[in-house]
Amino acid sequence: MLAIGDELLSGRTKDKNIGHLADVLTVAGIDLKEVRIVADEEDAIVEALNALRQRYDYVFTSGGIGPTHDDITADAVSTAFGLPCVHDAEAMRLLGAMYARREMEFTEARQRMARMPQGARHISNPVSTAPGFIVENVYVMAGVPQVFQAMVDNILPELRTGSRMLSRALPCPFGEGDIGTPLTRIQKEHPATSIGSYPKYDGIRFSTEIVVRARNESELEAAAQAIEEMIRSLRASRLPPGIGTDA
Amino acid sequence: MLAIGDELLSGRTKDKNIGHLADVLTVAGIDLKEVRIVADEEDAIVEALNALRQRYDYVFTSGGIGPTHDDITADAVSTAFGLPCVHDAEAMRLLGAMYARREMEFTEARQRMARMPQGARHISNPVSTAPGFIVENVYVMAGVPQVFQAMVDNILPELRTGSRMLSRALPCPFGEGDIGTPLTRIQKEHPATSIGSYPKYDGIRFSTEIVVRARNESELEAAAQAIEEMIRSLRASRLPPGIGTDA
Known part of the structure; x- marks a missing residue:
């Protein structure tokens, strides 16, 4: 994923799209492998996009497709693919009709939202009409979370999803x-699973959420049982849960 | 910045460190230029770290320095710099003393938290003792937000901060x-400023926050006045605020 926007790097806006896309892809059985956040600068967008689109099956972008001067994602994506950036006829028609219905002027700024690389396919935007677009394996979507989420819903059916990754979360009162x-021993004994531990800190003590992932239900179950046995054994043999734990 | 962790890419954990670092650096007058999020995979960490540390003055990492098998950031940073990854003597002493005080066993897993590239400097961890570390321009910190934030506070005094970037946020009831x-015209007339507009959507209509940034107070003021004049002019001449606005 490539999240685009000065506001994400200045801290003014706290990104919500990365976490949302991560959730949706995980459920769909697609592994999100890398995220980059870059500024609204053409060179930075082009370089990151070219690196990501050559390396991964899909690239999803957020941000920079609105009507203002700092919205340059359409230009940057066009440059990355060596395509002209044009006012798409169908997007002009959709936006023009929407503004006509609302008796609003279809300003030059608003017309910017119809710009995309020549030949790009649309991603429908049920929230505010201005479409996202698709060029080869790159999906260009809005930065406003409600619009981004609606666009993600619209592209999901066409993505090739992997075999679903199963996961089980096990709360653990002990620190890492x-x-x-x-846990290292259990991971070695269950190589077909991926076991992660995520420390939590409530201001006083650490606890952990242990997450097992596997493509196969019985592999998942076996590793989860081993972890539950580990927690029982720690409870029985050592510190009371939650006391003196750490990370 | 390089945020490290499978849990960020699976959606299980929603990152809080990127936004925090962005806020802190902005206030300090340091521009955050790029963020990458990668999995707990040595090759991915090494490649991203080498790209970022050669390109930027500083790289800040979060995550992967705990005691479990999936905490491999110390190994990856050592590999990136071609240094041996060792149990640091001072970190062993600090952690050993802390566990002794708490009458807890200093397990092999806990000793992992003392590992770092040979010769690295420490970043003090007032929350849970296990230090972060610094190698050249790379600052390696914890993923748990409370610990990350404490470590950021500890490194800030040694960073070279730029001339402070001033900013002014102007709420605007009109959509982009x-x-x-x-706004494009105003940006052209005030080239020493950087003007961004950030759409907001409340479920019914769009409004905007316009942010002007400049290193110079009078440049900032001039651009802000031009924007306020634009808003007054839109109010007077067109739609009532908030009605029929869009993105």
């Missing part, structure tokens, strides 16, 4: 320092 | 479609 050694 | 054309 207590579970690190036995 | 209404302001795009005049």
